[in-house]
Amino acid sequence: MTVPGDTASAGPASASPGPAGATPGSIGQGSAGQGSAGQGGAGQGSAGPGRPGQGRSAGPEGAAGRRRGGRSPRPDGAPWRAAFLVVLALVIVAGAAWALLGSSLLVVRHVQVSGNHRVPAAEISAASGIEPGTPLARLNSAVAQRRVERIPQVLSALVSRSWPDTVVIAIRERTPQLAVAAGTGFELVDGHGVVVATTATRPARLPLLKSPPAPLRGSPAVRAAATVLASLPAVVRARVLAVTDTAAQGVTLQLRGPVTVRWGDARRSAAKATELQALLRTGARYVDVSSPQVAVTGR
Secondary structure, eight states: OOHHHHHHHHHHHHHOOOTTTOOHHHHHHHHHHHHHHHHHHHHHHHHTOHHHHHHHHHHHHHHHHHHHOOOOOOOOOOOHHHHHHHHHHHHHHHHHHHHIIIISSBOOOOOEEEEEEOOOHHHHHHTTTOOOOGGGGGHHHHHHHHHHHHHHTEEEEEEETTTTTTEEEEEEEEOOOOEEEETTTOOOOEOOEEEEEEEEEETTSEEEESOSSSHHHTTTHHHHHHHHHSSSHHHHHHTTEEEEEEEEEEEEEEETTTEEEEEESSSSSHHHHHHHHGGGTTTOOOOSSSGGGOOOOEE
């Protein structure tokens, strides 16, 4: 026996509850969409060719999975190249060190001397202590320079390498500026009182230093006399026969003529030289320029 109320209640119970206000047709379409989505999910799990799910599985997670599960990338060889370059550099350094220090390729074969006029080149080379066959890289130029400068006639020296097999010694010799009577001859000294040479006769171009101090080397009197001579004009210096330096009078010059010049100390040499050159034209036999502002002349 069918009760009408039972049929009416069965309809709403079989229908899935939908959103409020949805029509029955839209509810059916939504169910169909869900059903097809379920089929799509099943397609993703299947491995059959040509299935739409297979195309969607090639996403980032799938690519990462294939990279993790596949073979690792082949090494590019960078560590091996770095190791090879390091070994090559070590070989080059070792070869260069052997060529500089251990081989006979870069050794001293020649010693070249320049700037010498009074000292023979052989004497300078021997004084340097540089032995033939010494590797140039091991040459101690500072020590060789000091040895050469011990020669009295040498004022300064410079020792340098000239690759591949030569050492150059450039010297500056001392220049005699005064002559000092010594026994039967004369000692020629420079401005520092160093004896440069010894001669039997006094050179005409060198003034005689009278009353020489002892010792000559490093003497302030010798230095003052040399400074005065260097400040004179060439025409006046050529007339100087003798120089005397005393504590009381300072420097006194004896010129051809004869003319006696009282110079005083070595200060204001330029002004004194200018005043002296002007006063010599007067024919005076005595000139005092120790104070150039009040120069005195006499006959």
